[in-house]
Amino acid sequence: MITYLKNMSENDEANVYLFGAGVHGREISKSLSLLGIRYKGIFDNAYPNGGENGDISVLPLEVLYNNLDKKNICVIITCQHDDSIRKQLLGYGIKNIIGMRQLAMKYIPQYERLYFKISMAPEVSVLVTAYNGWSYTYACLKSLLENENKCSYEVILGDDCSTDETLYAEEYVEGIQVIHHPDNMQYLRNVNEIAKLAHGKYILLLANDVILNQKGYIDRMLRKMELDENIGILGGKLWVPLKNTYVVGRNFVHVDSLAPVKEDIEQNVEEIMPASIMIKKEVWNRIGGYDEVFLPVYWEDLDLMVKVIREGYKIRYSPEFEATHFHGSSYEANSLGKESYKKNKIIFMERWRDYIENSR
Template identity: 25%
Template sequence: MQANESGRDHPAAQKAAPGVAPAEPELTVIVVSYNTRALTLACLETLYARTHTTRFRCVLLDNASSDGSAEAVAERFPQVELIASEDNLGFAKANNVVAAQAQTEWLLLLNPDTEVHEGAIDALLAFSKENPQAGITGGRTVFPDGSLNKLSCLDRITPWSAFCVATGLASVFRNTTLFNPEYIGGWDRDTVREVDIVVGCFLMIRRSLWEELGGFNLKYFMYAEEADLCLRAGKLGYRPMITPEAQIMHLVGASSKRTDKMKRVAKGRATLIRDHWPSALVPLGLGLMWLWCALRLGAARLMALGAPRRHGETYEKWSGIWSARADWLAGYQA
């Protein structure tokens, strides 16, 4: 489906009849892009083509992309409010910058490597209004082939879940909630459910709650900032929720190299353990992260010795992650 690039026929851009005040937008859609030109254009195209009843404004902050993302958005989507940053602010700060300028009742964080399915944003806003106790809401995400992408939501890290991740039980028994509790294994995201964490690729929140929480904690440069946000909302009594009626496609990590991403995910994970676990249990959590990397490095080394051409690259990847362990175990610093 092709979007109306001018935006004139979209509810967010309709002009009022003479003598009638125009309807104010109720939602600000925030997109933060970094070297994802083609994906960002597809995201915006589907955003406008498949959102029908929600009055929204879209603000895109480009994090100093070198691929012409900002220029392409300005040309193709003049209705988008574009902020072309000269520096890479990171995901957390970029969202905070845009949210601080928002005047709408609701905010939606939308990744540039997503495509909005029919009526997804309309459904998510309606769901959010019907469930104020959630505070933060999200939908269902799929891969381009339509298969389930479980990374629309997660449950919190616990000593048990950290043990399952470290020892590989979460991978071996990925479809069970018992051994894969963080990914809520066995649940296809096809029912309404309370969760601990709504992932930031498709996250809706009332602006007043965002402001009460202070937005993202800026020490989380990239990865785990939404987990920290949701866990802080949980401490205020909110219970984030997922609805299958709001569905998008999400590629996951389109702007990140695999090894760099894993280091940053590990660093975010260590920060969550430091920030949200009882202090007495933090050494246990960090020790399990150390074990997670050590076991995978050892396995990769054994495989590389037996078949260096086939497994050499995997060994190099885990060797790089292991070498950086002092950095990621320290977590993000305030």
């Protein structure tokens, strides 16, 4: 975060505004002051008529709307309604917007061209899906390239009708396959479609907002998968900087609730967040990938993992694998989120209740 703010301070003409008067806003305010960056104001958000998050109306943005010099306005969003506020700012013609997740990332001053080695017979197919969030996608791909893996792998990027620089990914990255879908696929269908193009024996599902911190991450995952043919899915722990915590493997307590395992113990689990997991392509194909009955989102990953276990394979959590996950920079929750969650929870419970409860 400090690196990002230091680079911001080089632009003395920028009118910096903070949006979000909570804990995060106060922390950013202190950091700005320590760096000698003057900011014009710290705003809070307001709900019209006691409405819910989907109805949010950002009243103080009128101050920014009335500012004629919009090119030199920089807004830092430090509250939870990032997506709603960002849309209104863009509508006002303000484009220099920095979110909390972006502040947590390593600052990249410019998009230098990345060159991946093309493999005609890859051992691993790395699948990355994105809906906008190019700064995260680029950082993800850069960390992958700098990971110094010796195994052969291919990278397939599924662009789900993005409107940002993701549209021009080929201009920034060479040696990967970029699929620009003509229609909005939603996350799980996007994964299913690009998985059909995978040539590797193993698939690495990689969220576009994940950074691989450890050298040889894919090499070591591949080695562990090859040493134990009973592993169907392998994953590690994910550091989520904005929550200051690790996300680890989990086991079912009941059909609709799971509990995390001990962070530092390698073991079989029933669920791993699919932000950075390796799965045998044979197993993926046999199951049929994500079940699209769960469109647009939620519960599809749990359904997949129960099916993997039912096929007789292990889901292995190994803390030796660690990555950073900025969590939610692409496929932001939308108005369909709550309804989709409720609908898909019912589908999952009806499908797997007996199996999960009988296996306790």
